[in-house]
Amino acid sequence: MKKIILSALVAILILASCQEQKPTFTLTGKLNSNGEKTLVVNVLDGTNFNALDTLVITDGVINYSTTLESPLLMVIGEDKTRNSVSFFADNSAYTISGNVDSLNVASITGGAAYDLYKKITDSEQRIAEVSRELRPKFAAANQAGDTAKANAIYDEYMAEAQKVDDIKAELVKANPTSPVSAFVVYNMYRHGSLEEMKEGLAQLDSTLTANSYYKALMERVALLETVAVGKEAPEFTQNDAEGNPVALSSFKGKYLLVDFWASWCGPCRGENPNVVKLYADYKDKGFDILGISLDQKKDAWLKAIEEDQLAWNHVSDLKGWGNEVAKLYGVSSIPHTILLDKEGKIIAKNLRGEELRAKIAELLD
Incomplete structure (x- = not known):
């Protein structure tokens, strides 16, 4: 009976050894450091940086491995600091050397994905x-x-x-x-x-x-x-500075400029005088504006409205880039404008200055 069990165990071990080993990302090498250091391993997975793991440096030695679902950008560094090194990683052997206090200049060798991406970083270093x-x-x-x-x-x-x-x-x-x-x-x-x-x-x-x-x-x-030109603008409701809900649909019957901006946005503030004049010239002809602020501080938002004399409706949820309407409309930079017709259909995007004035004149003069 013992021989049968032993034979079975040997068979299992042989089978396991014959199975193909799953590829892994390995990082080995030495980073000069005083004592033990812990670094965070982050990966850019789609649009978000996610903490994948931590690695501990003992006596300057790194010996880390993990399995990546696919090649991606990896950033290794000290938590909550800018001391980090970034590179494209895949499931192959990587090495690193340098000083833990200056990771940005650490020397790295890696796999095919690393070598390919390094062509980009080398060219970007040149332009810098x-x-x-x-x-x-x-x-x-x-x-x-x-x-x-x-x-x-x-x-x-x-x-x-x-x-x-x-x-x-x-x-x-x-x-x-x-x-x-x-x-x-x-x-x-x-x-x-x-x-x-x-x-x-x-x-x-x-x-x-x-x-x-x-x-x-x-x-x-x-x-x-x-939210492309020709589509009906998605409905939303957001509060004004007094906490009153303002619905997009309440502006139907007028040509409406939806203006995404913020008090801290220099180009937005620079464009405001043009918009103020445009509003004064056309507010009685069927034109209106709804300002959507990507501010986080209410005082700064209201101060900018007063300083720039923005005499139209304003809303914000004070979530900054997390503004729910901005996310709904895919806003990734400001100033960002969307022009709607009287039925709430998008007829133009990102018009500013004389181009915006010419469009409004075409519609209302």
């Missing part, structure tokens, strides 16, 4: 160096009133920036099935227009549809399609 070099020259030219020189410096910077975009475009074109390409497309187009995002997705292979970055971009496309 160019920016540091040209910034004081640009400021000096502006201060001296030398517009021609300032423009030439700006053109030099933009030429270098275009090189980075070209490198990214070539990387995606040459590697349409790579998760790195999905990340690059996501990063390039996530704040773009609906058409730009669709163009970006078209560059990727359909095998990436399960990739978190691909899915995040697809989800944003789906959201923006619900």
